[in-house]
Amino acid sequence: MNRVLRTQWAPLLAATIIAGVVLSFSTKQFGSSFNVYTILQTASVYAVIGLSQMMVLAVADMSLAVGGIASLVTIATGNLYQVQHWPIGAAIAGSLALGLVCGLLNGVIIAMTKLSGFIVTLATGTAFTGIAYGITSSIPYSNIASVLTTLGQGRAAFFSYLVLPAIAMTLAVGAGFRWLPIGRSLLAVGGNRDAAVLSGLSQKRAIVTAHAVSGLLAAIAAVLYIGVLQSATPATGSDWLIISFAVPIIGGTALVGGEAPASGCFVAAIVLSAINDALIVLNVNTEAVQMAEGLLIFAAVIAGKLGQNVRTGTRRSRRPSTGPGRLGQIAQDSATPGLGMP
Amino acid sequence: MAAGAAIEGQIDAAAPIPRLLTNAVERVREGLGTQTSAIGLIFLITITWTAFGIAGSGFLGSYNLYSIGQLAARDAVLGMAQAMLIVVARMNLAVGSIGAVCTSMLGYLLVSAGVPLWLAFLLVAAVGVLAALLMGAVELMTGLSSFIVTLAFLSAYAGGALLFTGGQQYQINSSLITRLGNGTLFSSAICPLVAVAVVCGVVCWLLYNRNSLGWKMLAVGANERAARASGVNVSRVVLAAYALSGLLCAVATVMNASYELNVNAGFGSDWLLPSFIAAVLGGVALTGGEISVTGILLAALFFDSLQSGLTIINVPSYWIELPEGLVLLVAVLLDRARRARRRTMRPRSLAGTPAPEPDPVAAQ
Amino acid sequence: MQERVKRQTRWTTTALVLGASLSVAALCVGTAASASTSAKAPTRARTHAKVPKSKIKIALIPGGPNVYFAPWAAAAKAESKALGVTVSYVVPPTPTFDPSVEISTVDSLVAKGYNAFAIFPDGEASIIPLYTRLKARGIPVIDLAGCTSDPTPALLCFATNVEASAKYETQVLTKAMGGKGKIAFLTGLLTDANTALREAGVTQGVAASHGKVKLVQVVSNIDSPSAAPPAVESLLASKGSQLTGMLSTDYYPSVAAASVLAKNAQFRHILFIGQDNDPTVMKALEKGYIYGTMWQNSYGQGVVAAQWLYKMLANGCSVKSNAPFTKVGKTSHFINSGYFFVGKKDAAKYAKGMENIPATTKQVLGETSKFLACP
Structure with a gap:
């Protein structure tokens, strides 16, 4: 219990629950089982999208190709099932493999060239989306296997079936970082590249692994989303960029690497999804929705930051995790001890 | 570099800090002096122009060059707006949203309020600077990364602009603005906007080469701690970088408005990508402390030529985005290879590169 | 060191001069080429x-x-x-x-x-x-x-004529609802001029009912695959029980609404008219989950x-x-x-x-x- 309270996202979760309870008293529909299902369904997809970005943030890199991979995987699933007549299981497996390969490609290019993931994935993401549009001429595949539709839209009362794969992914990623040697070395490399390299950890392997897993997670998110929309369109993923960063960052992933709170992602996804839902339920002036969203994201980040301060107050600070706006290996600067201020 | 400096600092507390700064600035100066990314881009532009000129009829016609210049000029200024913050190791994800705010302001002032042109320009510039300064102030106060701060402001500003205008369209009727974006300069192949971009480029070049603020920005980007330690007021430099970025966004807004002549709050939603492409292809290192103004101008020209050329050589519809992505990738890889070669030629690593430094303690 | 920097600077100058001269040459060629075409152009225009x-x-x-x-x-x-x-x-x-x-x-x-x-x-x-x-x-x-x-x-x-189409759509919906009830409207980007026209059309259609039909909510800016489904579901969760009709003038909100209504029988008392012919929409129409869809030419x-x-x-x-x-x-x-309004009886005919x-x-x-x- 104590541990849960000390996690960075605890205040955020508390604030959301309180706001949710207040909302459901003032507008009774907010607490209705269909509305909770709606929030959970969207949150589940957001969570997996967020995990995909978190993988690369953990090694102090970033991926702008999450949406591009999702676009390509979406139309691959549609094409394999509808045009090539593969059984749905094989079609999903094939598409997930494709996502993995796309991520692997990003990782290999970044590791080989030591370029920033930002620019490499900007280019590859554009290329992936380009392939998806090229293959389909922007016409969606509409013959969606019933298993995907059931997964995407099925529910037991308020419980969306999508929550199951999302929680499974969250647990798998969390466990991977905690117990697998490769997971720990990812965090070590992300936290302090030079020190990790000196201690014999392969920076290249860490980056390639992070991007490959990120590609796989983006593919999983894409496959989950096909059932929600019931249509496999190359436009899927076009507006995932902000979500992919907002979820892990609100969830407490620092941009300087070395941290990967998977459960934080899930909580942040619920927060974002609930914000979107509440704005519609409360019938907020449509022109104000976008602005309110931005301000609320900001409020959520500040709340997360307060949580972090509370946490660092009770526990010995590992290091100042928010180097002012630095990215990538600049993290090594803030990890440097000594150099007192004059 | 930083790790080495820290150990050095423990041995001799007073001396190395200014030296560290001088070193950082000197390295940056070398990067500026060589301009190798510009050479690479000139090479790329020559190749693509030759290839498109031969393969596709009309590519080198004045009509097409005019159109490329018109778009490239705006993209170059967007690239500079982005570079202002990249140089201090930050990012501005809200370039487009500041553009939306400035656009709404421009439309409101010129069309609804009927303010004279010069005053409207002045106010729009002020709005751009203020919008960016607010982000800078929030970053400095909260200690959050610029990525997060500008990401949050991206939605807030775009939404605010939408709320302010209510989705209204403003039709601009100023003949000066019309001539700026749709007139010609010297030849029928040159849009006056190109001159605007070049002027912005010259001002930026002067800033980084002849002005202490520019040097301080480079120093902060190369190594913020060292800069602070040697007495640079980092907060002030960072705020200045934000302000300049906002100012350039305002310039880009006017440029865009001058050739589309009709503005609404949806402006700027597509600016993020061109701003990064121009800056990064132009040789501005994302890790900060480096800039190449010529590179940014050329990169914008290169990328917009590419888009036009691919249409002209009949790349089938829907497939154009793929070669765009691939060429961007190849260009970045080539740039990387060139940098790597340059580094092996030189004993000292460049600002922000992760190559391990020889330990100065061990060297003694 | 100094030497190398100097040499590189010289290199740069050479490259710049080379590039500039090439560009000038290209410009001259280009201008000459366009001069010959533009000489012909005005006559054609007149x-x-x-x-x-x-x-x-x-x-x-x-x-x-x-x-x-x-x-x-x-x-x-x-x-x-x-x-x-x-x-x-x-x-x-x-x-x-x-x-x-x-x-x-x-x-x-x-x-x-x-x-x-x-x-x-x-x-x-x-x-x-x-x-x-x-x-x-x-x-x-x-x-x-x-x-x-x-x-x-x-x-x-x-x-x-998006305004007339939206008005007609609203009138068809009103008639199907028996002339009264509450409706919601799903649409696209606010900065798109067509969105304003569509909203005007819906407003006119609602006004024609003389207060018997009420437009209780407009959800805009959701014409994208990731924005539409959650927005439609949130709308149904909050207003589903009171709505008698719902209409969309945009592509993805129509797909999302058709897909949600196909899965959730409890909202099928809401008559929905969508836009365009996505197979999800056409399938839902054939099965009778939605009331109709507006086609364009x-x-x-x-x-x-x-x-x-x-x-x-x-x-x-x-x-x-x-x-x-x-x-x-x-x-x-x-x-x-x-x-063109496509209802259930025509759905099979137009599905493909x-x-x-x-x-x-x-x-x-x-x-x-x-x-x-x-x-």
Whole structure:
């Protein structure tokens, strides 16, 4: 219990629950089982999208190709099932493999060239989306296997079936970082590249692994989303960029690497999804929705930051995790001890 | 570099800090002096122009060059707006949203309020600077990364602009603005906007080469701690970088408005990508402390030529985005290879590169 | 060290000079080439001289990659064959419908020798300066599927009358609801001029019920695959029990609503009318989960545009000043390309195939002489 309270996202979760309870008293529909299902369904997809970005943030890199991979995987699933007549299981497996390969490609290019993931994935993401549009001429595949539709839209009362794969992914990623040697070395490399390299950890392997897993997670998110929309369109993923960063960052992933709170992602996804839902339920002036969203994201980040301060107050600070706006290996600067201020 | 400096600092507390700064600035100066990314881009532009000129009829016609210049000029200024913050190791994800705010302001002032042109320009510039300064102030106060701060402001500003205008369209009727974006300069192949971009480029070049603020920005980007330690007021430099970025966004807004002549709050939603492409292809290192103004101008020209050329050589519809992505990738890889070669030629690593430094303690 | 820097600087200078001279050379060549073409252009603009068939190159330009425009590709292909000239469907590479990308795409095609354009304008006036440049070169341009606002160099605008379509949609819905009830409206981007027209159409339709139908919520800015499903579900969760009708004038909200209603029987008391012919929508309609969908004449738009542009170039036709245009929104030279309500009984008939209203196309082509004056 104590541990849960000390996690960075605890205040955020508390604030959301309180706001949710207040909302459901003032507008009774907010607490209705269909509305909770709606929030959970969207949150589940957001969570997996967020995990995909978190993988690369953990090694102090970033991926702008999450949406591009999702676009390509979406139309691959549609094409394999509808045009090539593969059984749905094989079609999903094939598409997930494709996502993995796309991520692997990003990782290999970044590791080989030591370029920033930002620019490499900007280019590859554009290329992936380009392939998806090229293959389909922007016409969606509409013959969606019933298993995907059931997964995407099925529910037991308020419980969306999508929550199951999302929680499974969250647990798998969390466990991977905690117990697998490769997971720990990812965090070590992300936290302090030079020190990790000196201690014999392969920076290249860490980056390639992070991007490959990120590609796989983006593919999983894409496959989950096909059932929600019931249509496999190359436009899927076009507006995932902000979500992919907002979820892990609100969830407490620092941009300087070395941290990967998977459960934080899930909580942040619920927060974002609930914000979107509440704005519609409360019938907020449509022109104000976008602005309110931005301000609320900001409020959520500040709340997360307060949580972090509370946490660092009770526990010995590992290091100042928010180097002012630095990215990538600049993290090594803030990890440097000594150099007192004059 | 930083790790080495820290150990050095423990041995001799007073001396190395200014030296560290001088070193950082000197390295940056070398990067500026060589301009190798510009050479690479000139090479790329020559190749693509030759290839498109031969393969596709009309590519080198004045009509097409005019159109490329018109778009490239705006993209170059967007690239500079982005570079202002990249140089201090930050990012501005809200370039487009500041553009939306400035656009709404421009439309409101010129069309609804009927303010004279010069005053409207002045106010729009002020709005751009203020919008960016607010982000800078929030970053400095909260200690959050610029990525997060500008990401949050991206939605807030775009939404605010939408709320302010209510989705209204403003039709601009100023003949000066019309001539700026749709007139010609010297030849029928040159849009006056190109001159605007070049002027912005010259001002930026002067800033980084002849002005202490520019040097301080480079120093902060190369190594913020060292800069602070040697007495640079980092907060002030960072705020200045934000302000300049906002100012350039305002310039880009006017440029865009001058050739589309009709503005609404949806402006700027597509600016993020061109701003990064121009800056990064132009040789501005994302890790900060480096800039190449010529590179940014050329990169914008290169990328917009590419888009036009691919249409002209009949790349089938829907497939154009793929070669765009691939060429961007190849260009970045080539740039990387060139940098790597340059580094092996030189004993000292460049600002922000992760190559391990020889330990100065061990060297003694 | 110093030496090397100096040498590199010299290198730079050489490269810069080389590049500059090459560019100047290219400019000279280019200017010379364009001078020869522009010498011819004004005469063509004044007299509408006939263009030989081999030189006619017509382009249909959508706003960006979007499924709505797909039938234009088929129309371009068919008309190219029928007319014996080049008719191309060229998509600007901008999924977000960025006007600057569209402008540069059209400019490239002009440079390539295309001499007639039918364009979906990304922004009702952002593209007018481009039109002005095209007009100066004697190139005919028409608006297709969306209009530029007056004053515009576009010769005419052939598009769905979105305002009338939305009004009609609302009236059909009202009738199905027995003349009273509460409705919600799902739509697209607020900065899109068509969204304002659609909202106006819905408002007029609601007003026609004299207060018996109430528009309780407008959800806008959700015409994207990731924004539409959660928004529709949130709307149903909060207002589902009180709504009797719901309508959408945009693609993805229609797909999302059809998909949610197909899965959730508890909301099927809400009569829903969608837009366009996504298979998810058509399937839901066949099963009776939704009440209907509004079709547009996407294929016909491509056909009419290609044929009229061909007549302008090949036969020297020009648009009559006294043509029977209608005034819609901000344009006074509008021709309706048609809209059409598809209900459950017609669903099976239209389920396969492109969005197309052959009757309207035939009618408009039959009235060609009212719009075009040919020598």
